[in-house]
Amino acid sequence: MKRRERRRHRDEETTYWLSYSDMMAGLLLTFVLIISFTMLHAKIQYDEKQTELLGKEQELMVRSDELEEERAIVADQKSKLDEQAKMLNAQEEALAEQGEKIAIQEQTLKEQHELLDKLEAIMSEQQQKLDDIIGVRTELVEALSREFDDSDLHVSVDEKTGAITFDASILFDYNKSSLKDSGKDFLSEFLPRYVDVLLSPKYRDHISEIQIVGYTDTEGDYIFNLDLSQKRALSVAEYCLDDDSGILSDDKLKELREVVSATGRSYSNPVYDENGEIDMEASRRVEFLFQLKDEEMVREMIEILSQEEASQAQ
Secondary structure, three states: OHHHHHHHHHHHHHHHHHHHHHHHHHHHHHHHHHHHHHHHHHHHHHHHHHHHHHHHHHHHHHHHHHHHHHHHHHHHHHHHHHHHHHHHHHHHHHHHHHHHHHHHHHHHHHHHHHHHHHHHHHHHHHHHHHHHHHHHHHHHHHHHHHHHHOOOOOOOEOOOOOOEEEEHHHHOOOOOOOOOHHHHHHHHHHHHHHHHHHOOOOOHHHEEEEEEEEEOOOOOOHHHHHHHHHHHHHHHHHHHHOOOOOOOOHHHHHHHHHHEEEEEOOOOOOOEOOOOOEOHHHHOEEEEEEEEHHHHHHHHHHHHHHHHHHHHHO
16 A cells, blocks of 8 residues: 555656746747757848848948048049139239239320420420521521612522622632632621621521531631631631621621631531532632521420430330
């Protein structure tokens, strides 16, 4: 009886442990299945993530290439913009320089206009003086012509210059510089009438100089003829201005001495005949000519104006 109970007790214990082991095995299998399922799910998720990451990585690589291309485009555009900026700066500098040049040119033009205005005013003034001088010279030439037209001196007055020319043979022997008696008589009659016109109250203030100029023919060398022409002009001046000649009054003599000059020109200005050949006899001569006070100033002004026009033309 007791043996049966023990055996039964052992069978019950064995059954208990078998059930417990089966339960534990089932639980373990469940855990294994859960873990396997979890791991499988995790693996699937991991693979999906990896695939997704690979896709993202490829996308990023593509995007990176696109960005590199965009960077290259931007760099190229920046380079072009820098070049354009440099060109604009150069153009601005060129425009600024051009503006300075234009300003300088405008200032120069303004100065030139002002100068032209001044020159026009001067020219207008000088033109008036020229007109006055021409008027005075014309009146003097006419007065001298009237004075000597009815004389026996056979004096010819140049219509343009008012110069009066004497044949040297009237005054001197050939190659001589001493006045002949006939020459002294001629000057004694000529000079008072000449001075009465030029040094009259009407014209005295206009006369700056009365020149006595000697000329020779072209025979001989220049220096010999220069000496001869100067001596002849001086002989005429000495006789005209000598206190003992008695040609002029003391007052007229004093006035004449203030303006008279004498010079020789050798054969520098020969006289030509109708055939274009040198007229030797006519070239041997002495001239009386007058210079008006404003003529030299006007001549200098004309030269200055000519120089100004030449410099502006350049």
